[in-house]
Amino acid sequence: MLEVKTPKEALGIIGETYKAHRTQIEKVPINNSLGRVLSSDLVAIEHVPGFDRSTVDGYAVLAKDTFGCSESMPAVLTLAGEVLMGAASNNEIKPDTCVAVSTGGDLPEGADAVVMVEHTEDYGGGLIGIMRPAAPGNNIIFKGDDVSSGDIVLKAGTMLTAHDLGILSALGSCEVGVMKKPVIGVISTGDELVELSQKPGRGQIRDVNTTLLVAAAEQFGGVAINYGIIRDEERPLTDAVKYAVSECDVVLISGGSSAGLRDLTAHVVESVGELLFHGIAVKPGKPTIFGLVEGKPVFGLPGHPVAAYMVAELFVRPLVSGLMGAAVKRRIIPAIISEAVSSNHGREEYLAVIIGDDGAAKPVRGKSGLIAGLKYTDGHICIPRDSEGIPAGALVDIVLW
């Protein structure tokens, strides 16, 4: 019996299954951590910077020695030395002296400002003319200004970007604690499917979903195991599911989930595990199945690749992220829709769109064409469940892929 859920209910049920489960934590070298999910908060255990630094090339001074100076009336200071890059300054600024310092150099003892070299003149003989007055604090970043010891700098659950790796580096994390990638088993069912290497005969098509879902699993932050094409029969499908759950954190079965002639997936999940729902009030993807086998989440996805991918994006991605303690961050942008779309009462509808050069959202539709449906799109819009449709020119929210 179909127990059709709303998308929100479905996400709630899916969310319960990962609430108590997380993948393990592992340590990886920082250079292998791009795109991985941080396992715990990164707390600074030192100040950054660890010393007062100049932010420009110039001269460290006592600000009050520069007050009132100008191009026509420079303050003339005695050059008392130079701060070497990478070394602690061993100079102390006394009144009417200055010390040369480069960008990033250690601020000499007593200095309270740095004057940019562009606003100075070297008169030779150890005399430097200062053309512009400096206020205390000018061109200095003070110890701990950027981060203080004890600050939480990155939150657990962050999917690490290049910038985050920069932050980890600055704080000396050579190794990073990250969540293990969820292992995602991919099974395709359907007696009409043939391997990629075969030329399909009449009534046959190549197995697109395996490749598509293996790639999706990788994009979602997981690692895929491909179990290939399984015949649409109870025994081989049951065996494949049981074997896959023994090796994987999540199993995706595509095909065989139509309420039509060959409704095997729900039956198999029910007979060896627990069926949590069968059907989501969403287009595409109504016949989506979700359950637990040996405590592991198992999805039954539509057989049509475009629908399978959409359902994976909407319902599998949050699960994969959730298993790593991360939330899916979807970028939503407003746009004008370029043409009217009709309603589909009773089901939320997700429609792929392309963003035109004019910034407008152009819906991508057509027959159930496989390749046409897989062509490049920028994101999708959602037509609400009880909508009368969306007129051309209306403002819509595009959820970018």
Add this chain to the structure above:
Amino acid sequence: MLEVKTPKEALGIIGETYKAHRTQIEKVPINNSLGRVLSSDLVAIEHVPGFDRSTVDGYAVLAKDTFGCSESMPAVLTLAGEVLMGAASNNEIKPDTCVAVSTGGDLPEGADAVVMVEHTEDYGGGLIGIMRPAAPGNNIIFKGDDVSSGDIVLKAGTMLTAHDLGILSALGSCEVGVMKKPVIGVISTGDELVELSQKPGRGQIRDVNTTLLVAAAEQFGGVAINYGIIRDEERPLTDAVKYAVSECDVVLISGGSSAGLRDLTAHVVESVGELLFHGIAVKPGKPTIFGLVEGKPVFGLPGHPVAAYMVAELFVRPLVSGLMGAAVKRRIIPAIISEAVSSNHGREEYLAVIIGDDGAAKPVRGKSGLIAGLKYTDGHICIPRDSEGIPAGALVDIVLW
């Protein structure tokens, strides 16, 4: 001598260097091709689908047999068989007969429409009632409807997405010809730099740029070789650059490119190669250097990580893509800016922004803080060269990362 270029001029000069150069082509298994760049147009050599297919579960019919039928006056047809999934139909539709067919099944000879099972009733005894008339072509995708043999389905230079892998699968590409990933050498210079594993003393900071640029190289589609920290001296830097160009397609040197005290990078590039420009009228990143050593592009990037990354994004990414024959696709969205930003006459300025919950662009500014500057942002806006600044509430274009 500084030869400052506009960003456009700089991109033009960079573009010349990859115009005649491409990385090699290699074949990879389709499951390893996600994110890789397609080396040549994908031309379909067969029709998709290869046979007329039903797009629903139902009954294949002669449309004219259903004309005028309704719920109260069904057309009653004789069930003449069933199309098995994965098999060629061996039935032929004769007047007043129908054949059961599943979604994706081969259309029987003579049929010109399929009626969805939901609009039929099985009376038993081999009789099927049709409740809704079908027009010829209903619920059928015809041979070649999706793609015809000879169609260009994917263009050379496409960076392959999961959807593209689906298309390749449908056409039977088990192996995919892709461009080799450009090899990107990363060198950090600066006597103030210490390795990540070291605790910086006064005057020292950890080498953030190596990690950041290695991750950036990977994000841009390349593969990085890390040459570590090189002292700010002519001989070691020259040796490192010569060694790196012998192994890499592109070399990135960060640090040492200020026009201040330690202006080594330009000198080294000039002495062992050809300096093409020194300086871009852009903030951040003015002291950016670009040249050729042994014919290989070499960049000198700013030492400050936030600036180094911005310059890499704006100028190195197009080069890395160009070496693979791909164009950088930047997603630009309009937004209202939440606060005024001041102008910076004479230099284009790139300012990182965060998109607020209200959709407004909030500029991210501050001192030259390292970590503050590396915190999450959504993209950047460009303040034009001769702008008077941008007032709060103005419409800006955000270039998303």
